[in-house]
Amino acid sequence: MSTGQLAGKVALITGGASGIGAGVAAVFASQGAHVVIGDLNGVAAEEYAASLGKEGHLASNYALDVTSRADIDKVMKSIEDSLGGVDILVNNAGISSVRDFVDITDHDWDTMMNVNLKGVVLTTQRVIPLMKERRWGRIINISSMAGKQGLPRLAHYCATKFGVIGITQSLAFELAPFNITSNAVCPGVVRTPLWDDDANGILNDLDGENGWNSFVNGIPLGRPQSPQDMGNACLFFAARSGDNVTGESINVSGGQQVH
Numbered sequence: 223m224s225t226g227q228l229a230g231k232v233a234l235i236t237g238g239a240s241g242i243g244a245g246v247a248a249v250f251a252s253q254g255a256h257v258v259i260g261d262l263n264g265v266a267a268e269e270y271a272a273s274l275g276k277e278g279h280l281a282s283n284y285a286l287d288v289t290s291r292a293d294i295d296k297v298m299k300s301i302e303d304s305l306g307g308v309d310i311l312v313n314n315a316g317i318s319s320v321r322d323f324v325d326i327t328d329h330d331w332d333t334m335m336n337v338n339l340k341g342v343v344l345t346t347q348r349v350i351p352l353m354k355e356r357r358w359g360r361i362i363n364i365s366s367m368a369g370k371q372g373l374p375r376l377a378h379y380c381a382t383k384f385g386v387i388g389i390t391q392s393l394a395f396e397l398a399p400f401n402i403t404s405n406a407v408c409p410g411v412v413r414t415p416l417w418d419d420d421a422n423g424i425l426n427d428l429d430g431e432n433g434w435n436s437f438v439n440g441i442p443l444g445r446p447q448s449p450q451d452m453g454n455a456c457l458f459f460a461a462r463s464g465d466n467v468t469g470e471s472i473n474v475s476g477g478q479q480v481h
């Protein structure tokens with residue numbers, strides 16, 4: 223029998239095979255949750271769940287595309303059959319790209335909206351009915367510093383992350399009568415493949431290390447954030463500590479953003 227602040231809970235973490243999502247999964251698993259890694263990269267999801275399992279944690283994995291209602295439905299049915307359903311949803315799957323505003327293509331816009339915004343809508347819609355029935359649920363959305371402050375060359379990304387905060391707040395009101403909370407975590411800068419990926423990493427369009435340093439140099443606490451920092455913030459919302467907190471979007475940015 224598992225122990226910890228999340229013992230007995232099933233937590234689905236979308237995009238949980240890499241970066242921030244993996245950090246959230248590690249923190250939740252260490253607190254006794256059964257973590258379900260749902261990721262577009264099914265191989266990475268399987269490998270990561272296996273590594274958590276080897277450490278003695280409870281972990282499952284699925285190949286999951288959050289832009290596909292059919293995919294989501296299939297995965298949720300399987301989670302319901304095998305684990306009883308999702309108690310805690312972390313909408314973390316996300317992508318980014320850097321573009322001058324006038325160069326944002328239809329494809330850039332549609333892809334960003336689909337993954338970062340529609341993915342949150344579709345996945346959350348699917349978990350709500352069971353949470354309502356149980357009168358307990360925790361929805362945690364990963365927004366961004368860029369969800370509260372516009373940034374140059376990131377208008378399409380910012381639009382999605384501002385949107386995530388809007389959804390978070392609307393759901394907080396709509397779901398409060400069912401004891402379901404809805405909150406967001408806004409990371410500052412976490413060095414993940416989102417920045418570094420050879421093909422799509424945003425540093426490719428941001429002057430490499432100079433681009434990274436320009437983000438990191440202004441952090442009052444003097445260091446970038448870690449996936450574990452984000453896991454700890456998500457844990458606050460998922461555990462008893464968050465029982466009376468909803469509609470919030472908390473910055474985890476070392477003081478870089480304070481509103």
Ligand SMILES: NC(=O)c1ccc[n+]([C@@H]2O[C@H](COP(=O)([O-])OP(=O)(O)OC[C@H]3O[C@@H](n4cnc5c(N)ncnc54)[C@H](O)[C@@H]3O)[C@@H](O)[C@H]2O)c1
Pocket residue numbers: 236237238239240241242243260261262263286287288289314315316317318337341364365366367408409410411412413414415416417
């Ligand atoms: N890294 C940062 O500095 C930072 C800052 C602010 C916000 N964020 C947000 O944090 C979240 C995670 O970012 P990260 O830095 O860990 O990125 P990452 O690239 O390391 O991880 C993202 C994961 O999402 C998965 N994914 C992508 N599209 C998907 C889809 N359609 N369906 C399911 N999974 C999909 C990827 O396979 C990958 O495993 C994103 O929402 C991102 O916008 C990151």
